Amino acid sequence: MPLLQRDAPDALTAERPVRASAIGMDRADMVALMAGMGVPERQRKMRAAQLWHWVYQQGATDVNAMTNMSKAFRAELAEAITLDRPQTVTRQISVDGTRKYLFRLADGNLVETVFIPDDGRGTLCISSQVGCTLTCTFCHTGTQKLVRNLTAGEIVAQVMAARDDLGEWDLPIEARLITNIVLMGMGEPLYNFDAVKKAMLIAQDGDGIAISKRRITLSTSGVVPLIPACGAEIGVNLAISLHATTDEVRNLLVPLNKKYPIAELLDACRAYPGLKNARRITFEYVMLKDVNDSDEDARRLVKLIEGIPAKINLIPFNPWPGSPYECSDWERIEAFADIVNRAGYASPVRTPRGRDIMAACGQLKSASERAPRARRSPASETINAG
The missing domain is CATH 3.20.20.70 (Aldolase class I)
Known part of the structure; x- marks a missing residue:
């Protein structure tokens, strides 16, 4: 899966992916997220709509709660985003x-x-x-x-x-x-x-x-x-x-x-x-x-x-x-x-x-x-x- 962004490396650790916060993403951001994850173009708007629903209508705090997505896709999504509140x-x-x-x-x-x-x-x-x-x-x-x-x-x-x-x-x-x-x-x-x-x-x-x-x-x-x-x-x-x-x-x-x-x-x-x-x-x-x-x-x-x-x-x-x-x-x-x-x-x-x-x-x-x-x-x- 493509990395969305990276932390600056330090002397002790290799680069590691940083998860993006889904809170604050608008619909265009979510479509771009799907593109970055390698989701086929024809599915991006649908996947973005699913994510929008779970984030802003259901208030999900765990990607695994998004039950209308496959388990495999949820696993990929969990590596790409966070739903953390302050x-x-x-x-x-x-x-x-x-x-x-x-x-x-x-x-x-x-x-x-x-x-x-x-x-x-x-x-x-x-x-x-x-x-x-x-x-x-x-x-x-x-x-x-x-x-x-x-x-x-x-x-x-x-x-x-x-x-x-x-x-x-x-x-x-x-x-x-x-x-x-x-x-x-x-x-x-x-x-x-x-x-x-x-x-x-x-x-x-x-x-x-x-x-x-x-x-x-x-x-x-x-x-x-x-x-x-x-x-x-x-x-x-x-x-x-x-x-x-x-x-x-x-x-x-x-x-x-x-x-x-x-x-x-x-x-x-x-x-x-x-x-x-x-x-x-x-x-x-x-x-x-x-x-x-x-x-x-x-x-x-x-x-x-x-x-x-x-x-x-x-x-x-x-x-x-x-x-x-x-x-x-x-x-x-x-x-x-x-x-x-x-x-x-x-x-x-x-x-x-x-x-x-x-x-x-x-x-x-x-x-x-x-x-x-x-x-x-x-x-x-x-x-x-x-």
């Missing part, structure tokens, strides 16, 4: 049912993924990078330097591993627990565009993971040149981490604003492909006491987004060790929301989820720093899996 280092369960996973990747790097339940079903918040390059001052992830982009396989594998843990592969698609995906974890998704695109097209495929693009939301801090491509090539919902109504304040909170100021960002939003009242842009706005939470800010906000089909998510600031900000008082949040609502925009106040396990919005960080044990609720559960 290692679950810890799984923490909040008092509100939120689950936070710390995954170790093949190279030892760590990423965090969060499942947020809602009446038994829910949303999976996934990461696109190890660390982050944006240094947003209110975000814990921003205090961790960017290590590298995730591959498409590492992005998809977060969904696979969470489904493993939730035990939902044996459920019919309509009964599965993960109904939505949000790219709101570690990293800026548009700075890893190609891998995110590939991963989300795999996730959308109706014969596999089958999460509709209408149930996938990509959150960006405002990488303006790639916003049109996000709508045209990935087709998912767009969320903008806005958080301020003047360039002066946003430059402080979201330093990327110095490169792509508010006016340019909102122009890109107005031109977002497929934008309409039934498919609105979500503007995320973290409420920071005495920073961005005045009545004047609220009135300026609705003026800025005038004419854009939109909703505004008001996010109570979630504290993290050493953070320089405080959450706005509840009365101030309600007054802000009232101004936005009167202007005709839905402005739900996001209920903080998973605060006791540092899983809430803006709290993710995979570096070794962790909240002191005393900060954790005794009702939360931590499971060490490795």
Whole structure:
């Protein structure tokens, strides 16, 4: 069987074949895999379709489970591919049912993924990078330097591993627990565009993971040149981490604003492909006491987004060790929301989820720093899996 790729040889061992991860392969990759294995051309699409079914619809973790393939072919396939998930280092369960996973990747790097339940079903918040390059001052992830982009396989594998843990592969698609995906974890998704695109097209495929693009939301801090491509090539919902109504304040909170100021960002939003009242842009706005939470800010906000089909998510600031900000008082949040609502925009106040396990919005960080044990609720559960 032809070798797909090889490790660099060292002084003590001969070259040995390296198995490719099937997780993250799209259909074209799987056809190419079959060609590399010497499968006759007329059988490649059929074999690729079989592999796709077992990987993405059945969630197979063992090639030997692929019972519609011959034993001999399964043996060849087992030498060519791996179905390994990232290692679950810890799984923490909040008092509100939120689950936070710390995954170790093949190279030892760590990423965090969060499942947020809602009446038994829910949303999976996934990461696109190890660390982050944006240094947003209110975000814990921003205090961790960017290590590298995730591959498409590492992005998809977060969904696979969470489904493993939730035990939902044996459920019919309509009964599965993960109904939505949000790219709101570690990293800026548009700075890893190609891998995110590939991963989300795999996730959308109706014969596999089958999460509709209408149930996938990509959150960006405002990488303006790639916003049109996000709508045209990935087709998912767009969320903008806005958080301020003047360039002066946003430059402080979201330093990327110095490169792509508010006016340019909102122009890109107005031109977002497929934008309409039934498919609105979500503007995320973290409420920071005495920073961005005045009545004047609220009135300026609705003026800025005038004419854009939109909703505004008001996010109570979630504290993290050493953070320089405080959450706005509840009365101030309600007054802000009232101004936005009167202007005709839905402005739900996001209920903080998973605060006791540092899983809430803006709290993710995979570096070794962790909240002191005393900060954790005794009702939360931590499971060490490795």
